[in-house]
Amino acid sequence: RKEVEQDPGPFNVPEGATVAFNCTYSNSASQSFFWYRQDCRKEPKLLMSVYSSGNEDGRFTAQLNRASQYISLLIRDSKLSDSATYLCVVNMRANAGKSTFGDGTTLTVKP
Amino acid sequence: EPEVTQTPSHQVTQMGQEVILRCVPISNHLYFYWYRQILGQKVEFLVSFYNNEISEKSEIFDDQFSVERPDGSNFTLKIRSTKLEDSAMYFCASNPGQGAASGRHNEQFFGPGTRLTVL
Numbered sequence: 001r002k003e004v005e006q007d008p009g010p011f012n013v014p015e016g017a018t019v020a021f022n023c024t025y026s027n028s029a030s031q032s033f034f035w036y037r038q039d040c041r042k043e044p045k046l047l048m049s050v051y052s053s054g055n056e057d058g059r060f061t062a063q064l065n066r067a068s069q070y071i072s073l074l075i076r077d078s079k080l081s082d083s084a085t086y087l088c089v090v091n092m093r094a095n096a097g098k099s100t101f102g103d104g105t106t107l108t109v110k111p
Numbered sequence: 112e113p114e115v116t117q118t119p120s121h122q123v124t125q126m127g128q129e130v131i132l133r134c135v136p137i138s139n140h141l142y143f144y145w146y147r148q149i150l151g152q153k154v155e156f157l158v159s160f161y162n163n164e165i166s167e168k169s170e171i172f173d174d175q176f177s178v179e180r181p182d183g184s185n186f187t188l189k190i191r192s193t194k195l196e197d198s199a200m201y202f203c204a205s206n207p208g209q210g211a212a213s214g215r216h217n218e219q220f221f222g223p224g225t226r227l228t229v230l
Contacts, residue, residue, distance in 0.1 A: 032217045043202055043221040044154060087154070091217055096142040096208055098156040098167055099219055 001026050006088050006102035014110055017078050021105050023071040023088030031094040033064055035073045036087040038104065044087055047073075078109045113137045115222035117203050123228045124193055132188045132225045134203030141208035143186045144219060145178065147171070147199040154202070160186065161208075193229045200224045 006023045013019050025033075033050040048055065050062040050071055061074040071088055088102040116135045124130050136143050145157040158168045160178055177189045186205075190197055204219040 034218065041200075043224050046218055046220065049218060094217060096159065096161065096166070096206060096217060098144070098159055098169070099146075099154075099204075100156065101154040103153045 002102075003027065003100045004088055004090050004102035006086075007105045008103075009105040009107070011105065011107045012110060013078055013107070015078060015080060017109070018074065018076045019078055019107060020075075021073045021086050021088070021107075023073075023102055025069050025071070025088075025090045025100075027090075027092065028066075028069060030069075030090045030092055031097075032091040033071050034089040034091075034099070035060075035062055035071075036089055036101075037084040038087055039084050044089075044101075047086070075107075078107075080109050080111065083107055083109045115203055115205055115220055117201075117222035117225050119225060120223065121226045121228070123230065126195060126229055127192050130190050130193055130227065132190075132201050132203075132227070134186045134188075134222055135184050136186055136203065136205035137207075137220060138184070139207065140205035140220075142166075142206045142219075143180070144204040144206075145188045146202045146204060146221075148202065148224075149199045157188070157201075190227075193227075195229050198227055198229045200226050 035047040036044040037047050038044045050064045054063045059076045063072045085104040085106045087104045089099045118133045143160045148154045156169050158172045159166045175191045179187050202224045203222040206219045
């Protein structure tokens, strides 16, 4: 079983759509969780950390369910500029430590 | 906003040659990392570095690899004798550690990467 598993995608949605990405992780001792976005041939850019209480940043909402070892990212009112690969990232430590990346889910938002 | 920088952006080398990839982490960050991404594959952890020593390394990070922080700003990855399979994008990352705001201390910020091509 992969350490971090994401929806395989790709997702192709029209502008204005709501899209949700799912991610599961295998190690129940994992401590910190993130969503990154990666544009083609660019570096991963931090989108948001994910907290147990859930958190929102504008059109983006992240949820964490520790019991199910499940992380989600919801994008509302999607824009053309949201087209990218979304990476689910898990870290075993609360403070520093290596990040384990999922394979990523590619989103294309079309006009 | 402070950024991680990396040089060169693209390095082409012959198999068996040594390469040094350079990174300047964000200035007040305490933890430094190297990751790599082979084309079409996921980002993989190589090594983490804290307080002038390696804190963790993956099985990819064998004796051909080494890291160094030669001064107060640079963080380097050396590959002693490159192989064809070392061709990848190499990303440096840093995070602030415990001194950062609550919940932010484990956020890792990535540099733009060095594309290494081994011929």
